[in-house]
Amino acid sequence: MKTCKSSHLDSGIESDIQCRGGPACVVKCSSERMESAAKRRLAANARERRRMQGLNTAFDRLRKVVPQWGQDKKLSKYETLQMALSYIMALTRILAEAERYSTEREWISLHCEHFHPESYHHYTGPKMATDSDPYAQRIFGYHPEHFQIAN
DNA sequence: TAGGCCATCTGGTCCT
DNA sequence: AGGACCAGATGGCCTA
Numbered sequence: 001m002k003t004c005k006s007s008h009l010d011s012g013i014e015s016d017i018q019c020r021g022g023p024a025c026v027v028k029c030s031s032e033r034m035e036s037a038a039k040r041r042l043a044a045n046a047r048e049r050r051r052m053q054g055l056n057t058a059f060d061r062l063r064k065v066v067p068q069w070g071q072d073k074k075l076s077k078y079e080t081l082q083m084a085l086s087y088i089m090a091l092t093r094i095l096a097e098a099e100r101y102s103t104e105r106e107w108i109s110l111h112c113e114h115f116h117p118e119s120y121h122h123y124t125g126p127k128m129a130t131d132s133d134p135y136a137q138r139i140f141g142y143h144p145e146h147f148q149i150a151n
Numbered sequence: 152t153a154g155g156c157c158a159t160c161t162g163g164t165c166c167t
Numbered sequence: 168a169g170g171a172c173c174a175g176a177t178g179g180c181c182t183a
Contacts, residue, residue, distance in 0.1 A: 041161080
């Protein structure tokens with residue numbers, strides 16, 4: 001545990017409040033303020049913990065909907081965000097492509113064969129712009145081109 | 152053992 | 168005033 005140093009205590013708050021009870025009251029009031037500040041800090045810590053837990057829950061939910069082919073290890077937060085970005089871009093591209101085809105049947109027959117993870121799993125194609133990103137190089141997942149549809 | 156990832160604490164800032 | 172959000176610091180755990 002670190003010190004109970006607090007900006008609230010160090011600030012000029014004390015001088016704003018006139019203590020009418022003499023020196024004994026000053027000590028009492030001061031310790032009460034310390035106590036109050038400590039309580040507020042603990043409450044803020046608990047809120048922050050809950051907030052971060054909520055954030056982590058959201059990351060876990062995102063990990064479940066994002067592709068993780070060939071990745072036995074849990075994606076880090078950064079990797080999860082990158083994968084989600086690539087995944088959304090890929091889906092967007094697919095939707096845009098769908099608009100180019102007149103009938104739904106035509107579109108489905110075009111894409112069904114590409115929707116198997118295996119078709120991405122063994123991707124060994126040339127690297128592109130993400131080469132400059134060490135994270136992107138490290139995990140297989142979120143090269144946007146992994147999601148590219150064969151034209 | 153170094154490096155990566157993460158949880159937690161903390162103080163600052165902004166908003167209601 | 169109090170809560171939400173953010174970023175920096177710190178320490179623990181895990182893996183190559």
